[in-house]
Amino acid sequence: MRRLIPSVLVAASLLVACQKADEHPPALDTTCPPENPNCHDLPPLGGGGTKDGGTGGSTSSDGGVAGEGTTLTGNVAALTSEDFQSGVNYGDVATVSADAADGGTATATYQGGSFTLTGVMPTPELWVTVTPAVVGEYLPTLQPLSSEADADVTLYLIPASTIDLIYGLLSFPVAREVGRAHVVLRFVDATTGEPIEGVTVSHVGETVSYDTGGSWSDVQTGTGSLGYAVLVNAPAQSNRTKQKVSFDTGTVSGSLDIAMQSDAITLADIAIAQ
Structure with missing residues (x-):
């Protein structure tokens, strides 16, 4: 890609x-x-599209189901080139998190295919964090996007x-x-x-x-x-x-x-x- x-x-x-x-x-x-x-x-x-496969879930920071809000679905790509212009699908496990509509934190697990992040705070500027299960080769990455409506997005990780x-x-x-x-x-x-x-x-x-x-x-x-x-x-x-x-x-x-x-x-x- x-x-x-x-x-x-x-x-x-x-x-x-x-x-x-x-x-x-x-x-x-x-x-x-x-x-x-x-x-x-x-x-x-705007954001990108999704890829098939994988599972995801979303919870708030207190362990309950995230409150009403918008839903983000998508995939995670690893930007492997030194100029951030190209990469591949990220095939390992990561956590996707963002501010939730209920004031907590919405989280979803990405398992190499796709994720579904529900209960997200609707806002024109939502900062989403992707954190690899094992931090080292890749670092957690923060990126902003619009969550005013349900959307398909592509999020990114960058090698250290x-x-x-x-x-x-x-x-x-x-x-x-x-x-x-x-x-x-x-x-x-x-x-x-x-x-x-x-x-x-x-x-x-x-x-x-x-x-x-x-x-x-x-x-x-x-x-x-x-x-x-x-x-x-x-x-x-x-x-x-x-x-x-x-x-x-x-x-x-x-x-x-x-x-x-x-x-x-x-x-x-x-x-x-x-």
């Missing part, structure tokens, strides 16, 4: 519409207020070795630190779905590695032809929390809240209306 079409195959998308640079001075640390109609989070572009490779290509290579988050963002055009080159990203001050259309570099000053930026060893807590990440495309600048968790990967597409 190849991860090519954002509206079909992406794990998640956040749509951001901000003022043009000629309407206000661009600044990476600018926060777009929710009440500003020119800069706000909109629903994701891919993050290690990206960190090893830095001008001053670093190791993947225990207790830190690893944040993979892809910037795409909201209209065409095409990657956006030249986007600069900042968060807290840690190193950012950008794709170079075939490799990775922290010397390059913005996203390459694939539109990717990776936040290296971002500070994070053991529970999922949102942190503000700033960006500048050259014509659009702003910031948005991205979920992060220690020892996990965040994977999100940022769809920008330019």
